[in-house]
Amino acid sequence: MFNKVLIANRGEIALRVIRSCKEMGVKTVAVYSTADKDSLHVRFADEAVCIGPAPSKNSYLNIPNIIAAAEITNADAIHPGYGFLSENAEFSKICDEYNIKFIGASADMINRMGDKATAKETMKKAGVPTIPGSEGLLESAEQGMKLAKEIGYPVILKATAGGGGRGMRIVKEEAGFKKAWDDARMESSAAFGNDGMYLEKFIEEPRHIEIQIIGDRRGKACHLSERDCSIQRRHQKLVEETPSPFITDELREEMGKAAIKGAEAIKYEGAGTIEFLVDKHRNFYFMEMNTRIQVEHPITEEVTDFDLIKEQIKVAAGENISGRNYYPKLFAMECRINAEDPANGFRPSPGLIKNLHIPGGRGVRVDSHVYAGYIIPPNYDSMIAKLIVSGQSREEVIVRMKRSLEEFVIEGVKTTIPFHIALLNDKQFNAGNFTTKFLEDFDFSQIK
Structure with a gap:
């Protein structure tokens, strides 16, 4: 050690x-x-x-x-x-x-999984389902248009070095392809210094489902089930939960096996996630692999009683993984508390926290570095806390989360707490009926 x-x-x-x-x-x-x-x-x-x-x-x-x-x-x-x-x-x-x-991952592993086109090809060879699209990078807009016609619109252009939604464009018909191609390449070049593009079939009504995996030096991997990360704004996650209200036991088993197959094919060492898009028919497709611990890892810890950070450290020190897969025993949800004003386009709100009260009680966990008198700097990501709630059912988690959000007092700066309360009062969200596009039609005027 x-x-x-x-x-x-x-x-x-x-x-x-x-x-x-x-x-x-x-x-x-x-x-x-x-x-x-x-x-x-x-x-x-x-x-x-x-x-x-x-x-x-x-x-x-x-x-x-x-x-x-x-x-x-x-x-x-x-x-x-x-x-x-x-x-x-x-x-x-x-x-x-x-x-x-x-x-964390080795340099070779990061390079192989960091380039989205290479990662997709690697997973495809390992037998993991992938989204139909280009074999490697596109050489021209004309090549892209030809392929789009073959696999059918809508399609999505993605920057191979992209992230956070930058360098991505959805194309619904051939007439808009050339402009989308030029815009995506320009944005990617400015953000990442790389304008390489690839194309995929655009998955309609998608869920963003990720599988938490751990691999060791022996080349063995296990998974800790799924997290549903579909509640997003501009490709940035706001709420995550496990288990997903959309995933069946059979699909969970199938996706877990696919994630392990992908991890073991590249002899992955450490904590990581295999991320999938799942369509409305519950077909799943590899999207990307994150070779690091995720922001939302606490909800997995709460439902599996498993410390992912300790496991990361143990594996890095040469210890073997436990050798078994973990499935949720409870339900859990995480709300990201950002110093942003949700009523005004989530505008950043750095500044002095004048007063702070952290919620508590059974099944409530808060991961945060802030305190009363702390000045939130404007230089970094606006997330200041993660509110994690667990319970015996999804319904219990939602009630407990609403109660915890109402107890969470942060004075001096604007936060996303009012947005989360409004979301948890939404009938469709409560019913589990949402996709990655859910917030595009969300009524932000109800935020108080």
Whole structure:
């Protein structure tokens, strides 16, 4: 086991890793930017090192500074959390070169799964269902139009290096293809420095379902069932739940087997997710693989009684996975509490938290790094807390979540709490009738 783990991240995920390390008897090192000097992850780590000014590129994305922090504190492993450098192949490789264990995927694995076209081809060869589309990158708009005609409209153009919805365009008919092609390439080039595009059949009325997997050095993998991440705004998740109200026991078994098949085909080591789109007929198709821990991992922990961060660390230290699959024993839901104004297009709302009251009670968990008097910096992602609720049924979880949201007091900044309350009062959501397009028709005027 490691002696000391440096957490190359900030906020609630850094604090989450620190907690598991403490329970394992492993020392921790927090790194922080000047904007985060008063954050709780800095306070509760055994050691803390400032790695630069507020902008991410000068701090949390500054590989030389992070490696230097690991060296001066004698950390023998680095946990990247999610976001920032968690899926950066160069960072994983440099950690290996400096004999520091990267608690995540290898550089080769990140490269293979990070490029969406390569990932799709890899999964296809492994026998995992994939969405009909281009074999590799498109060479021209004309080639794309020809293929779209063959597989049938609507289709979706995707940037091979894309993420967060950037570099994506839905094309419903041939007349709009060329403009969508030009716009997507321009956006992708500006955002990622790569304008490579591929094309897929557009799945109508889709659900976004991900399977949590863990793999070890022996090449063995197990899964911890599914999470339904269909409630999204501009491809950004807002609410996640497990088990999915749409997935049957038979489909859960089939998707779990497919995810393990994909993970073992590439000898995946660590925690990750195989993400699928599921159509209205319950056909499922591989979408992408995330080679890191996910924001929404706590709901899986709550329904399986399994600490995913500890398992990540154990696997990275060379231990074997348990060798069995885990299925939900309870129901759980997570609401992401962002410092945003949902009544005004989710406009960011950084600033001073004047007063804070965290909800509690049976089946309620809050993962957060904020407190009364904390100043939310404008430099980073706006998520400030995750409210996780579990119960014996989905109905019980929804009631408990509404009660917890009403108890959650954050004064001084706008938050997404009113949006979540409105969503949980929606009859269609309560009935489990939603897709990834659900919020496109949601009545935001009801938010109080």
